[in-house]
Amino acid sequence: MEIKDLDFCFLGKKSIFKGDLYLNGPTHIASTVEGNIITQTKAKISIEPSANIKGSIDSYDIDVYGKIEGNINSKGKLRLFPSAVVIGKVSANSLEIKPGAVLNAESETTSQQSH
Numbered sequence: 001m002e003i004k005d006l007d008f009c010f011l012g013k014k015s016i017f018k019g020d021l022y023l024n025g026p027t028h029i030a031s032t033v034e035g036n037i038i039t040q041t042k043a044k045i046s047i048e049p050s051a052n053i054k055g056s057i058d059s060y061d062i063d064v065y066g067k068i069e070g071n072i073n074s075k076g077k078l079r080l081f082p083s084a085v086v087i088g089k090v091s092a093n094s095l096e097i098k099p100g101a102v103l104n105a106e107s108e109t110t111s112q113q114s115h
Contacts, residue, residue: 007026008027009023009028010027010028013030013031013050016032016034019034020036020037020055021036023037024043026044027046028048029045030048030051031051032054036055037058039060044062044063045060045061045062046062047062047064047068051066052066053068053069054070056070058073060074061076061078062076063081064078065084066084071088074092074094075093076094079096079098080095080096080098080103081098081101082098082099084102086101086102086105087104088105090103
């Protein structure tokens with residue numbers, strides 16, 4: 001497979017992004033982001049341990065290892081790992097919090113039931 005055929009995104013350490021990010025495909029963020037993060041597919045987003053996010057995240061599946069100050073809306077599964085620190089409002093279809101993770105939030109889980 002050639003690089004031009006891949007649809008993933010990796011935002012590396014020590015980089016700073018200011019403004020809203022609209023992403024497609026699996027994404028790993030290890031940098032500082034000051035703005036909102038929106039994914040336009042059902043791909044997973046991973047907030048790495050070195051990441052520092054100040055803004056909201058609207059995505060499908062989200063794994064958090066870093067710090068987020070803002071609202072999170074996960075249409076799939078939100079998983080907080082031991083190094084995670086989340087401050088803000090959290091909404092997820094499914095929420096998993098590993099021992100050691102810090103969650104200081106108003107939160108809710110939603111169920112997608114068919115009628």
